[in-house]
Amino acid sequence: MTAHRKDEHVQLAHAQYAPGNRTAPPGAPPPASQFDEVHFVHHALAGTDREKVSLETRFAGLHWPVPLYINAMTGGSAKTGEINRDLAIAARETGLPIATGSMSPYLKDPGTAPTFTPVRREHPDGFVLANLNATATPEQARRAVGLLRADALQIHLNTVQETVMPEGDRSFGHWASGIERIVSAVEVPVIVKEVGFGLSGRTVRELASLGVRIADVAGSGGTDFARIENGRRSRPDYAYLEGWGLSTPAALLDARGCGLPLLASGGVRHPLDVARALALGAGAVGASGPYLTTLLDGGVDALVRHITTWLDQLTALMTLLGAHSPAELADCDVLLSGSLREFRLDRGLT
Numbered sequence: 532m533t534a535h536r537k538d539e540h541v542q543l544a545h546a547q548y549a550p551g552n553r554t555a556p557p558g559a560p561p562p563a564s565q566f567d568e569v570h571f572v573h574h575a576l577a578g579t580d581r582e583k584v585s586l587e588t589r590f591a592g593l594h595w596p597v598p599l600y601i602n603a604m605t606g607g608s609a610k611t612g613e614i615n616r617d618l619a620i621a622a623r624e625t626g627l628p629i630a631t632g633s634m635s636p637y638l639k640d641p642g643t644a645p646t647f648t649p650v651r652r653e654h655p656d657g658f659v660l661a662n663l664n665a666t667a668t669p670e671q672a673r674r675a676v677g678l679l680r681a682d683a684l685q686i687h688l689n690t691v692q693e694t695v696m697p698e699g700d701r702s703f704g705h706w707a708s709g710i711e712r713i714v715s716a717v718e719v720p721v722i723v724k725e726v727g728f729g730l731s732g733r734t735v736r737e738l739a740s741l742g743v744r745i746a747d748v749a750g751s752g753g754t755d756f757a758r759i760e761n762g763r764r765s766r767p768d769y770a771y772l773e774g775w776g777l778s779t780p781a782a783l784l785d786a787r788g789c790g791l792p793l794l795a796s797g798g799v800r801h802p803l804d805v806a807r808a809l810a811l812g813a814g815a816v817g818a819s820g821p822y823l824t825t826l827l828d829g830g831v832d833a834l835v836r837h838i839t840t841w842l843d844q845l846t847a848l849m850t851l852l853g854a855h856s857p858a859e860l861a862d863c864d865v866l867l868s869g870s871l872r873e874f875r876l877d878r879g880l881t
């Protein structure tokens with residue numbers, strides 16, 4: 532059952548990136564996004580020399596070669612094990628950190644371990660993140676981290692997904708205490724993330740009080756898990772929940788200054804969105820659906836080219852903007868327009 536669900540998630544996520552669908556494939560004109568309401572003020576003399584620009588990324592005590600990572604997706608079935616292997620090969624070839632999908636299948640059935648372990652096997656020296664939900668016990672959290680010799684543990688918050696998922700678990704009330712227990716049980720940093728509906732400032736403040744080290748806002752605008760789970764129902768009963776949540780730029784505005792270093796992911800379409808998220812205060816930027824689509828459509832080599840292009844173009848944008856490091860993008864002049872500007876005013880944010 533779980534293995535079948537994991538295959539369905541991959542197939543339905545991939546379908547969201549098909550031509551003519553709401554989210555465009557690489558190369559097609561990008562869909563409308565709140566990222567388009569984040570504008571760099573152009574300063575014609577701001578540029579620096581390309582060789583002075585470094586993608587090396589330091590934030591929250593971590594040191595990554597680049598400010599990009601492959602965010603959590605999959606594992607638990609034979610096919611998703613192959614996907615994890617290929618994602619990890621691409622991560623190794625490009626230096627990206629990588630997260631596995633939720634390791635709940637492994638906790639239920641240790642026989643699924645070989646669908647997760649390729650992430651560490653193929654990327655032996657890379658930064659690897661394990662992934663669980665907030666209901667995992669401390670002992671389960673230690674097992675998941677141990678299996679991958681993970682450098683950090685992601686805990687995903689997915690209330691909207693569980694609500695729409697036909698077999699969803701809707702007891703959310705004990706999640707905060709579960710997170711606190713996991714934080715004290717593992718030795719690696721705990722990163723809490725959404726799955727594409729965004730973390731608000733209020734949530735991030737609460738996570739900080741639970742001992743969480745980093746928050747990944749994982750906002751809307753890309754892969755939509757309400758839509759995926761509607762697609763797994765006999766009828767799309769919760770169609771009105773599609774598009775729910777805070778977009779990634781809105782979540783960054785809401786959550787910055789709320790006590791935790793932030794990562795950004797969700798709906799990141801191209802290197803300019805990466806630069807925008809870094810300018811809004813993210814320490815690094817992740818993507819899932821776009822990388823999965825490239826892998827399924829074109830194989831590992833295509834994914835390596837995709838990521839390499841993003842890294843090259845991000846370096847070019849930093850050169851243009853005069854940012855010598857990813858962190859320096861936060862010093863750039865940025866203007867907000869439209870609904871994002873209204874959101875900031877309505878929420879009383881600076």
Ligand code: FNR
Binds near residue numbers: 604631685724
């Ligand atoms: C996901 N995502 C996810 N997140 C998580 O924490 N645990 C998981 O098991 C999964 N599973 C999963 C499967 C598939 C096929 C996709 C595409 C995504 C969510 C993912 O990490 C990310 O938060 C969202 O997909 C939003 O980012 P993108 O896809 O818009 O870049």
